[in-house]
Amino acid sequence: DAGVTQSPTHLIKTRGQHVTLRCSPISGHKSVSWYQQVLGQGPQFIFQYYEKEERGRGNFPDRFSARQFPNYSSELNVNALLLGDSALYLCASSGHGQMNTEAFFGQGTRLTVV
Amino acid sequence: QQQVKQSPQSLIVQKGGISIINCAYENTAFDYFPWYQQFPGKGPALLIAIRPDVSEKKEGRFTISFNKSAKQFSLHIMDSQPGDSATYFCAASHTGNQFYFGTGTSLTVIP
Numbered sequence: 001d002a003g004v005t006q007s008p009t010h011l012i013k014t015r016g017q018h019v020t021l022r023c024s025p026i027s028g029h030k031s032v033s034w035y036q037q038v039l040g041q042g043p044q045f046i047f048q049y050y051e052k053e054e055r056g057r058g059n060f061p062d063r064f065s066a067r068q069f070p071n072y073s074s075e076l077n078v079n080a081l082l083l084g085d086s087a088l089y090l091c092a093s094s095g096h097g098q099m100n101t102e103a104f105f106g107q108g109t110r111l112t113v114v
Numbered sequence: 115q116q117q118v119k120q121s122p123q124s125l126i127v128q129k130g131g132i133s134i135i136n137c138a139y140e141n142t143a144f145d146y147f148p149w150y151q152q153f154p155g156k157g158p159a160l161l162i163a164i165r166p167d168v169s170e171k172k173e174g175r176f177t178i179s180f181n182k183s184a185k186q187f188s189l190h191i192m193d194s195q196p197g198d199s200a201t202y203f204c205a206a207s208h209t210g211n212q213f214y215f216g217t218g219t220s221l222t223v224i225p
Contacts, residue, residue: 004157006157033213035213041217041218042120042205042215042216042217042218043158043203043213043215044215045212045213045214048211055211056212058212090158101146101163101207101209102148102160102163103148103160104160105150105157105158105159106157107155107156107157108156108157
């Protein structure tokens with residue numbers, strides 16, 4: 001079975017640009033969460049989606065947005081990129097109900113803002 | 115505010131030794147406590163997890179000890195191997211919602 005897949009794996013953007021990151025969850029998983037991991041730190045929660053609805057939002061500015069599609073894949077969008085947005089962006093999928101707690105992470109998208 | 119505090123920041127252990135990483139939390143609503151292992155350039159991989167209704171869980175060489183009254187939990191890696199060299203994160207969540215991660219422990223196992 002395929003795990004969580006994220007694309008692209010690496011990305012370089014210029015300040016002020018917009019970026020879209022994509023995630024495909026494990027087959028059958030309905031919950032997708034996004035995390036930002038700055039070098040040397042633990043992942044920080046950005047969003048959780050379950051059954052295409054936003055179920056949680058972390059302490060991130062409105063420049064960050066996300067959505068989940070009918071096939072449960074998800075996109076994370078970041079507008080007006082800042083140098084501080086440079087990080088590893090992780091997608092995690094969870095099992096067959098919102099209360100299923102095991103979360104499996106993808107390999108991440110390394111975003112560099114220059 | 116750091117919801118989950120992790121220590122030590124780094125750890126060096128001889129091959130065959132025991133690695134111990136500690137975490138503490140404040141929110142008593144947390145009901146799920148996983149540990150993740152992360153290699154450079156990779157996403158975190160779920161290693162082992164525990165719920166607060168048990169005090170210990172063992173899977174192979176990995177054991178979680180949980181102290182509900184102290185709001186602390188720890189990861190023990192028995193017979194540590196060079197392949198265990200990675201960064202380890204503890205985390206906590208309430209009903210599978212957002213995970214709060216510790217700051218990570220960089221483990222180096224010396225052959």
